[in-house]
């Protein structure tokens with residue numbers, strides 16, 4: 001069950017939003033009395049309540065907004081109990097002063113906004129002695145491992161315990177706590193109304209993560225990265241699980257660069273079945289597994305970790321396969337049949353812009369398929385190093401427009417949301433008939449691709465590649481074919497919601513920073 005926290009300054013808004021939450025399917029709502037600017041009118045708030053409620057009134061010391069006296073606050077909490085609310089939230093030092101009465105269930109809570117203390121079990125033991133029906137223990141995560149300790153506590157507790165960690169490093173524990181026995185989790189009214197760091201909205205918790213379907217047998221997958229909050233991977237992997245009715249959930253794991261190895265050790269406790277891997281961990285994961293699938297060692301980077309039937313970990317690079325398959329789509333014949341990447345790239349002149357992780361994987365693919373590759377990069381030394389590594393040509397960033405290319409691939413982040421009015425290649429350098437591939441997927445129609453279309457080039461978008469790399473991962477994770485169209489539709493819908501404003505804008509011709517001939 002998801003409990004939605006509701007805090008408004010006016011009674012009227014609190015009541016209206018409570019009704020709206022009930023219509024949206026909320027089953028439990030926390031009424032934060034401390035948010036009200038006038039003395040809470042319990043009868044008005046509770047009389048026709050459309051869902052069961054938790055009544056909570058936090059003091060300033062608990063990061064709440066209550067401005068009245070302590071006696072008055074406790075009187076309100078007692079009044080809520082007399083009104084037979086379903087739950088009342090009592091902080092550790094308050095619980096002993098407010099006795100059990102009637103049917104109201106007691107949530108005895110402990111919050112630590114600074115850290116996840118080492119003595120979590122001792123705190124839990126103390127809360128157990130305060131006549132709780134439910135214990136709520138919420139702390140700030142400074143490492144992903146803090147969240148693991150919290151989930152272990154939830155699992156081992158004899159008293160039903162709502163336990164998760166705050167902060168981005170703890171976000172996954174808010175989603176996964178139900179798997180380990182938490183009676184509910186907390187979410188916000190909408191994305192813009194976070195009441196605690198790392199909180200997810202009711203809509204995301206329900207629709208993306210399908211929190212209510214998560215149980216002890218749900219298999220865990222996720223994306224390892226830092227940052228990871230912007231990742232679209234949870235959207236499309238979870239949409240695919242939902243479409244095929246799989247008891248799996250895919251969550252964002254924010255893991256700082258220096259904590260990867262330790263975190264993966266700790267995550268074994270959760271029995272995570274597979275990971276997508278993104279910046280900054282793509283190179284580091286290669287040394288953490290023994291088995292490689294495809295040219296992982298050659299590329300020196302992986303974006304997928306998965307287990308085989310013997311629970312051996314493998315690393316693979318689905319960017320490599322996905323980029324080559326996406327490029328080959330540009331060579332489709334009249335019947336819509338695409339050539340193989342080798343057939344498409346053999347003998348073609350290819351210019352890759354950028355020398356980061358994606359450029360490395362794609363560059364390797366172009367070379368393996370017989371393309372004549374040139375790389376270029378803003379930081380020239382990286383272009384020289386990559387050219388040496390791949391055995392290809394390089395050109396300075398300033399001279400990139402002087403190269404003729406049959407195929408031009410953007411592997412830089414120039415043009416990515418929100419910098420949508422930038423392009424890595426001037427419009428007047430583009431020639432009719434070129435194949436132009438932008439690996440950026442947000443927005444789908446980058447300025448670079450818009451210019452390419454105006455110039456009569458064939459274009460391939462990063463959405464094609466992103467969905468294909470996720471589909472390859474899905475197949476490794478589940479052993480089943482991926483529902484490609486569903487994943488594609490989901491991604492396009494979300495991206496167009498983000499970029500709809502950009503799409504409406506006119507193409508700023510010649511807006512590139514260096515539009516010299």
Ligand code: NAP
Nearest residue numbers: 354355356357358359378379411412413439440462465466
């Ligand atoms: P990365 O390793 O951080 O590399 C970034 C590259 O962009 C570097 O070559 C960097 O040049 C260059 N760059 C950054 N800002 C620039 C600027 N203002 N002007 C010129 N060059 C600039 O990133 P990555 O993982 O390779 O990702 C690169 C792109 O691929 C991103 O845009 C990402 O959206 C896209 N991507 C797409 C997919 C997909 O499935 N479609 C998957 C992953 C990534 P310096 O070396 O000079 O810093």
